Amino acid sequence: MAKVCIICGQEVPHGRMVADDAVIRSIRWAKQSLHIAKNNTLVVCEKDLEAHKKKRQGYERNLAVYIVIAGIVLVLLVLLPIFTTGFSLYAVLVGLLFAAILVLMPVITSHTPALAEAQKTPPAGKKAAGKEAAGKKQVKKK
Numbered sequence: 001m002a003k004v005c006i007i008c009g010q011e012v013p014h015g016r017m018v019a020d021d022a023v024i025r026s027i028r029w030a031k032q033s034l035h036i037a038k039n040n041t042l043v044v045c046e047k048d049l050e051a052h053k054k055k056r057q058g059y060e061r062n063l064a065v066y067i068v069i070a071g072i073v074l075v076l077l078v079l080l081p082i083f084t085t086g087f088s089l090y091a092v093l094v095g096l097l098f099a100a101i102l103v104l105m106p107v108i109t110s111h112t113p114a115l116a117e118a119q120k121t122p123p124a125g126k127k128a129a130g131k132e133a134a135g136k137k138q139v140k141k142k
């Protein structure tokens with residue numbers, strides 16, 4: 001199986017493995033159904049690690065924003081009819097459709113899978129939490 005970098009799209013001798021996520025599994029399943037699967041191993045080559053990190057962060061942020069917007073749209077479309085003309089199944093279905101499209105948009109435009117060994121990096125925000133605790137102690141002293 002050839003190793004293909006997901007950032008530069010080139011076949012590379014080695015690279016960091018990419019984690020299989022729901023999107024990759026769906027794409028692979030679709031390709032296998034259509035018999036166009038190349039069964040390449042998806043990796044990120046050494047020179048693209050930094051670019052991948054940035055892309056992944058951008059994708060995660062995008063996805064989070066769109067999920068929030070989708071949630072708001074769905075809630076509005078479910079609640080608005082209840083307060084005006086009464087519960088509407090049609091509005092709920094439209095809301096679900098809109099929400100699905102909203103969540104799919106960042107996935108289609110900027111999906112970037114995580115690296116397989118990403119768990120090794122310590123969780124971000126640990127330092128910040130420590131600072132917060134220190135801040136609380138100072139308040140107590142006063």
Ligand SMILES: [Zn+2]
Nearest residue numbers: 005008045048
């Ligand atoms: Zn590359």
